[in-house]
Amino acid sequence: MTIEHLTPTDLEARKARAITAATSAGRALGLEVTDPKVLHDVFSVVVHLAPSPVVVRVPVVLPPGRDVASVAARQARELAVVSWLADRGLPIVRPSPLVPRAPVQRDGLSMTFWEFVEVDASRQPDFIAEAALAAGLHAALRDYPGELPFLSPMTAVPTFLARLEENPGLIAPADLERARSEWAVLGPVLSSREGFAKAFPNAGIQPIHGDAPSYNILRTASGVRYADFEEVTLGPAEWDLAFLGPEGAAVYNEAAARTGVRPLDPAVLRVMETAGMLQMAACHALVPQLPMLAEGLAPALQRWRTMPFAGGLG
Known part of the structure; x- marks a missing residue:
């Protein structure tokens, strides 16, 4: 099967679609969203639903054949594991407590909602020590x-x-x-x-x-x-x-x-x-x-x- 190569215009449209879907889903769940901010845009578009302390991760680059249902199943496993670890006190980025702990589908995309964590830019990574x-x-x-x-x-x-x-x-x-x-x-x-x-x-x-x-x-x-x-x-x-x-x-x-x-x-x-x-x-x-x-x-x-x-x- 020949794969379509996306253009810069296509990539911007994909990001915009993810932002719109995340914002719409967040508002439908009762979150205040007036200034959505893109934190990352690589394999997923990660959106802070500001001013709400919630981050949405929307996978947009998927292996061939991975449909919304399989993405959601994968996300459900992640949410289950992270919730289990968080409940045991592990320092972890937790699912947002402001929405149900479940994947949400919108506009053909499946997404998950996480707590917003303020990153300390002064702390440098040390991958070996870590x-x-x-x-x-x-x-x-x-x-x-x-x-x-x-x-x-x-x-x-x-x-x-x-x-x-x-x-x-x-x-x-x-x-x-x-x-x-x-x-x-x-x-x-x-x-x-x-x-x-x-x-x-x-x-x-x-x-x-x-x-x-x-x-x-x-x-x-x-x-x-x-x-x-x-x-x-x-x-x-x-x-x-x-x-x-x-x-x-x-x-x-x-x-x-x-x-x-x-x-x-x-x-x-x-x-x-x-x-x-x-x-x-x-x-x-x-x-x-x-x-x-x-x-x-x-x-x-x-x-x-x-x-x-x-x-x-x-």
């Missing part, structure tokens, strides 16, 4: 009782690869060939709990953030808060720690020892890092929807080309 926060999060998530899919961030990879095959020019032929060959090895390991357990019988899985928790925190005057659980999933802890290097792994392991979480398995970490890079390569299928992605993915693509094939598996 790897310790992932251990605390994993300790809290271990007991989550709800159902979650296994490594859901990887489920779109086969579809992405098919779209790249059908749309030459989004990625170099040699990169696409490597991606397909690598998925042939990694797919059976990453597509089910059983496949993963067969490859790594001693590496347990549990609920995890799913999208690099060290990078998805908000720094406020009162401390850091975990955020953005859109990819929450079952999987090995190593998925959350990919790309932080030996220093980040050491920081995590030290914190894990204090919280009773298992240390990282170097072999699993290598495979998760390769899987993450493969996912980024496959995400070139989204470039027509998000042109800025091509430049953003370029460093990862360069690094992936130098990494051992399939993380040493196969």
